[in-house]
Amino acid sequence: METIKQTIRTPKNHEVRIKIPEHVPKNDPVEIIMVFKNKHINFDDKIGELRQAIKDKLFLSDLTEISRDYESIDLEEWQDK
Numbered sequence: 001m002e003t004i005k006q007t008i009r010t011p012k013n014h015e016v017r018i019k020i021p022e023h024v025p026k027n028d029p030v031e032i033i034m035v036f037k038n039k040h041i042n043f044d045d046k047i048g049e050l051r052q053a054i055k056d057k058l059f060l061s062d063l064t065e066i067s068r069d070y071e072s073i074d075l076e077e078w079q080d081k
Contacts, residue, residue: 008016020030041049053059 004021018032024030
């Protein structure tokens with residue numbers, strides 16, 4: 001797998017052309033991902049999103065799972081000292 005990353009500014013016409021490298025075979029599947037940084041969210045909106053996160057079941061289950069994953073690592077570090 002090869003990854004090519006290029007950061008651009010949104011053009012006036014909101015269109016982007018993508019040139020695929022010559023070594024990529026014809027009809028080969030290519031995944032294109034667009035990532036946007038929403039810089040126009042104000043402070044109150046950010047706080048509102050954080051307040052909603054503490055009620056989000058998927059977020060809370062992910063947080064619990066991550067905590068369990070690191071539980072044994074945290075204990076190992078304390079036991080070695």
